Structures are given as structure tokens and as C-alpha cells.
Amino acid sequence: MRSASDLTARARIRDAALIRFGTDGIAGTSVRAVAADAGVSPALVVHHFGSKEGLRQACDDHVLEGIRSGGEAGTDALGEVLQAATPVRRYLARALLDGTAAASTLFDEIVDRTQQWLATGEEEGWVRPASDARARAVTYVSWLLAPLVLGDHVGRLLGGDPAETATAVRGARAGLEMLTSGLFADDRWLTAFNEVGER
Amino acid sequence: MRSASDLTARARIRDAALIRFGTDGIAGTSVRAVAADAGVSPALVVHHFGSKEGLRQACDDHVLEGIRSGGEAGTDALGEVLQAATPVRRYLARALLDGTAAASTLFDEIVDRTQQWLATGEEEGWVRPASDARARAVTYVSWLLAPLVLGDHVGRLLGGDPAETATAVRGARAGLEMLTSGLFADDRWLTAFNEVGER
DNA sequence: ACCCGCGCTGAACAAGTGTTCAATACTCTG
């Protein structure tokens, strides 16, 4: 068998599904549509993946495998996610919102890795201490994931081509600036928040 | 006519649709489902809204109107969004991802208001200067919108009840800390980024 | 009293959905 070579119809179907799922959502995508995109009959996709749900699982596995393949523990796990190809990004955003089990797992993993990464940075002195390390890791991850999920809007406002590297760089730099220098010059908002939060 | 009173079947349908659209996505929601939730016949929803698309538009309008009703220009426009009821939040997240025209408009408005707000803050000295004010506003908005879109995952990792105020507060405080004190203690990442970005 | 208009419904329609199945084309093993 040649299942390893990966230019088979099975792979074509999976890739087509990934794009359509990411663009139109899972519920909004018909098996016939991905079959047409892959240039095969609808019957073949269910022959290979058992069902539409099986196809979605295969997409999940493919994306997760691709992300997990690079990146050892301790590194910034988000770089790989953000550098993933655009169809994958779109699919991931959908999966995250739809609450796919695989997406949840991925999110948890990224948070764990990031928290670890921030902890070592804290020890080595290049990350500031946090009052709530867990909450900070979660928030940080959701921040870096935000342009991924809201990519269309960010791209639209920052430049012509959405999901273009140049515009993504603009946003990334702005974010890094906020994360290094801070956004607010004094802690008026922080203290105000803490005062309100006491209940 | 009593269309103003707003406990009519029309309003019930709209509210049911808002919840289902937010939970299952627009494509994943059938007219029959929202009709059943509202306790009416499927024919009535199309009688009131013309079509499923019309129903979605009505949801858009309702959400936007609710958000826009409070909040003058110059204030932090995001507070209202984040304090919106959970069904509305879920719906907004979906609409943002689906690229609804209304959602795009809302996003643009929020960015504009925020940029203005940050500019006055910069003049008054409580916001640090930015190298790219537009990019900063866009990134800032997408950051504050992130917990909204990824609410389920954030909630799951930060506490028992997702979308519970207590857990949301935890995340918000962590975010505020990063925005005031910064996350990174030196600019190693920023300079590294700038070096790479020169091409 | 009439009946017009409005909210509302049940039944139906055509189109599209995921999935099944028998049958064909293909490819490698013996």
C-alpha cells in the first residue's frame, strides 16, 4: 500500500475538507461539496472516512499532528500555530469555536506549554512575575490566538490582503510592543479594577 | 399594534434564534429548531422574518442596537460588549467568525472608538506612545475580544463554570497586569522580531 | 352585523442532506 506517499485521493479529500470546513464551517459544508473539490464522488469520501464526522476527525488529527510534529516542550508553542498555513488556521479557528474535542485538547496543551515557558522565563528574569500564573498563561494564549480567529477583520483593517504576512507582522509588532513596554503608563486601570473586584 | 411591547412571539423567536445561532452556528441551526424553542410553528418564523437570512439579520440588528444604545464616543466601547449577556456574546463570536456584514461593521466601529480613546489617553499621558497607532488599536481590540470568542476554553481552564463572572475576572486581571506592567522584562523579543522583520 | 386584516397553523413541496449498496475499474500477488 502507498498510504504513506500522501498524494492519494484520500489526502486530496482531507485537504479539500480542511479548506471548506474552515471557510464555511462544518455544518455549512456538504460532503458533496468537498467531493467535488477533490474531484471524486461523494461515495468515495464516506468509503475512506466512514462518515462526515470521521472526515472531521481526520482533519483534526491531521492538523494536530502537523502542529505537534515540530516544537519540543519548553519552546514557544504558539509560533507553529501562527505560522501554519492559512487553511489550517481557518480550520483551527472554527474547531476552537465549535468546541471540537481535539481543539480543546490542543488549547490545553498550548496553555500548559506556555505556562511552563513563562515560568522558566520568570526564573531567568526575562518575564515579569505574575499574581496568577495560570490565568496569565490562559490569557496570553487567548491573546495570541485572537488574530488567528479574528484574522479576517484584523487583515481587513490593517491592509489590503487579509492573512498576508506583511499585515500580520504589523499586528504582531504592535502586540509585542504592548507586551514589552506595557500599554498603560500608570496603574489607574489596574487599581480601579482591583477596587471594583473586591466583593 | 403592540409591536413595541416586546414580549410578542416575534421577540421570542428572535431570542431563541440568537441562542441557537450562537450555540450551533447559523448553518447548524434549522428554522424548525428555533420555532420549537419559541413554541411556534416553523411557518410563523418565516412569516415574521421573511426567511432564515432575514431572521439572522434581525438578530444582527438586535445585538448591534443593544450594544450601541449605551456608550458614547470616547469611552471604552469594549466594556459593553464584554458585559453583554452570554447568549449575545456567543452570537457575536459566531457572527465575527462568519464574517457577517453587521459584525464587520461593529468590529470597525469598536476599533475606531478604541483608537480614539487610546489617542486621548496618549495625550493625557496615561497611555504609552505607539509606533503604529492603528495596528495597536486593532490588536488591542482583538485581544479584548479573544476571551469572548474563546470563552469556552478560557472558562474551562480558569474555573468550573464557563462564562461565569468570577473566572472572567481572573482572566481580566491577568490581562490588565500584562497591559500595565508589561509581560517581558527586557526587549529581547522585540529586538529579535525587528531584526527578523527587516526584509 | 359585517368583514378586513393580522397572527398563526398544518400540510405540502422541491431541493439538498448523509449514507447505502451493488457493480465497475484498477493494481498488485501468486
Place this chain on the structure above:
DNA sequence: CAGAGTATTGAACACTTGTTCAGCGCGGGT
């Protein structure tokens, strides 16, 4: 070359989808 096994298909099935339409009950205006 024969044959087993896989890839692939067209047609069909049962079902759900959004939408249409004739008709019901009922309140208020003339």
C-alpha cells in the same frame, strides 16, 4: 494470465432543509 483485494463510481434511499400556501380564529373599525 487468473484472481484477490482495493479504489472508485452511479443510482438510489430515507431524511432534513427552507419555503409556500390555503385556511383557521379573532379582534377592532365602520
